[in-house]
Amino acid sequence: MSEWSITKLGDVLEITNGYAFKSVNFRSEPEAGCLPVLKIKNVANGDVHINDVQYHHFEEKLSKYTAQKGDILISLTGNHPHAETQVVGAVSKLKMDIRAFVNQRVAKIDTKPNLADKDYIYFALKEEGLSKYLASQSSGSANQANISKADIEDLDIALPPLPEQKTIASVLSSLDDKIDLLHRQNKTLEAMAETLFRQWFIEEAKEDWxxxxxxxxxxxxxxxxxxxxxxxxxxxxxxxxxxxxxxxxxxxxxxxxxxxxxxxxxxxxxxxxxxxxxxxxxxxxxxxxxxxxxxxxxxxxxxxxxxxxxxxxxxxxxxxxxxxxxxxxxxPPLGLVESFTEVVRPLEDKRLTNYIQIQTLENLRDMLLPKLMSGEVRVQYQTEDVA
The missing domain is CATH 3.90.220.20 (DNA methylase specificity domains)
Structure with a gap:
């Protein structure tokens, strides 16, 4: 590991705090020229989601406060680790092909050119030791803990050569991609069963039931x-x-x-x-x-x-x-319940099989993550040619 270096995150990252949007300017529904606004609740659970979001009209002067696919976001406010809800220092990646605003108390993380790989930084920040240390530096009460841009910049990180960073990130990303695929399959299976239930037991329900x-x-x-x-x-x-x-x-x-x-x-x-x-x-x-x-x-x-x-x-x-x-x-008539069960049970069985596979892949990823980030497990990588 002699070629690995210990450096401050601030030396290799550009961190942009979100914007303090005025709530009176939010729209509850998407409109032409508006972007979704990502708040703590949208980034605190591993992957960015746009459930229950508000929208804000786009202005060019606010473009620096936008995120797009592949960007890394981190929550600057939340609860301490092991809380059921939002956790301070939680790191998420925007995997959807959208552009969105970043709200106050969320920060966007970019890498400086040729110094660090963005996906490597994403996994490094998700590594349990680093994430718990970062959360431990927070101020405030247990119900409202805070970290700052300076707290992130001051964090030490072990950096292998850039080609090795990219290879490590590729290994972990391939596991994440498979996990994401299985989650999407499960959402589709769930939606199929919900659609059938709604048709049979809500839209076609009989008044004499x-x-x-x-x-x-x-x-x-x-x-x-x-x-x-x-x-x-x-x-x-x-x-x-x-x-x-x-x-x-x-x-x-x-x-x-x-x-x-x-x-x-x-x-x-x-x-x-x-x-x-x-x-x-x-x-x-x-x-x-x-x-x-x-x-x-x-x-x-x-x-x-x-x-x-x-x-x-x-x-x-x-x-x-x-x-x-x-x-x-x-x-409803029990015969109709039996028919519904006959159709839906294989979908539910497939969802459970997918879930078990997700757990296996997540356990593998979580086992590899600290070992790859510490250099305990090394990967073969090709040195980039220098022109």
Whole structure:
């Protein structure tokens, strides 16, 4: 590793803080000449997404605050590591072929020419040791931690020669690309099943179908308390109110379950757990009974139902078992449920197979990442010709 050098990120990066847009100028819907505005919530989970975004009219003077496909973004404000939601110092890549504004408290990272490879920097910043160190430098409270451009620039990084950087990034990117492909396949499979459910059970629903309280159809149960401090880096998946939040050394349910978030801002959100999962008490579990209602039907019924109708409490929104008991459940003919299940179950099985492959690839990537970034595992690379 004699050819590797230790350098400050500020020596090889250009970091641009986002712009402090005025909220009064945001549009809630896309309009001609407008770009989506990426906030912390859009960049804090690994890949940039444009769910629940606002839009702002493009002006040439704001062009330096835009990002496009391949750009790296980092959240400058958020919670400390192991929080369920936004995490300070989280690094994401914009993988969609769009142009977007970068909002205040998000920064865009570019590399200086011929000094560092952008994708290598992306993976280096995602490496657990570096990301945790960066988050540890944050100021503020646990609920509102902050890092600055200077904090990022002052971070030491091990840099191999540029050709080796590119080869390392290529290895890790190929794994990410396969993972992304499987995620897209799963979204397509989910959309197919949702479309079929909507057609059969919403658009073509009959007025004479019976209606029952949800509590008569399923057993509604709370998950178990599990402090976030006891979460592990591996083991059985743990589901909180916002989805999977980590791992634990035991599980509560061997089969996937339909979950309804029951505490805080996420109340009413539906999540679907995985086989052999632990469910925290931030969710209510809709346990099936022997009544002909399949898991597949219950899942898509729950995804289509507005559980927000059963939220109580103003200072602390919540959904209780009693409050959810009388939620409406429509009984279609069981033969129609069986036909739906017959079509959808292979799609669900394929989604699960894809998920298992995603987990395998993610584990491989996460195992390789620190080894490649430290030089413990080396890659063969071709030295670039110098003209």
């Amino acid at each position: 019976d209606v029952s309280p949800l509590g008569d159809v399923v057993k509604i149960a709370y998950g178990k308390n599990l402090p976030t401090s006891r979460l592990l880096d591996s083991g059985y998946p743990v589901f909180g109110g916002n989805g999977q939040i980590g791992f634990y050394d035991r599980f509560l349910y061997s089969e996937p379950q339909v979950l309804v978030s029951c505490r805080g801002e996420a109340s009413g959100k539906v999540n679907i757990s995985l086989p052999n999962s632990f469910i925290t008490n931030n969710s209510l579990i809709l346990e099936r009974k022997e009544n002909g209602i399949s898991f597949e039907y219950l899942k898509f019924y729950a995804l289509a139902y507005d559980f927000g109708l059963h939220i109580s409490g103003s200072a602390q929104p919540q959904i209780t078992i009693d409050g959810l008991f009388n939620a409406e459940f429509r009984w």
